[in-house]
Amino acid sequence: MTDSEQLNVATIIPAPPNDGSSAHLANGSRVMLSDGSELSGVVSVTLRAEAGGIWTAHIEVRPQV
Numbered sequence: 208m209t210d211s212e213q214l215n216v217a218t219i220i221p222a223p224p225n226d227g228s229s230a231h232l233a234n235g236s237r238v239m240l241s242d243g244s245e246l247s248g249v250v251s252v253t254l255r256a257e258a259g260g261i262w263t264a265h266i267e268v269r270p271q272v
Contacts, residue, residue, distance in 0.1 A: 216241040217264060219252055238266060247271070 222235030238246040251267040 217246065217266065219254070219264065 218239040220237040220239060222232060222237075224231050233252075236252070238249050238252065240246055246266065246268065248268045248270050249266060250269050253265040254262055255265070256262045
């Protein structure tokens, strides 16, 4: 991938809520890339921010071969 093809923004879309009586589960959440495609093979997403800073996402992916 060249610099002109680099994707800089990802959108984390949570899974639909269950029945409302339990915690909102992460399973089923989606990661959408800035080109509109969905990132597949995602096994974990960690969001982090420090006071005065910006949010960062660490996305772990297991590619299918």
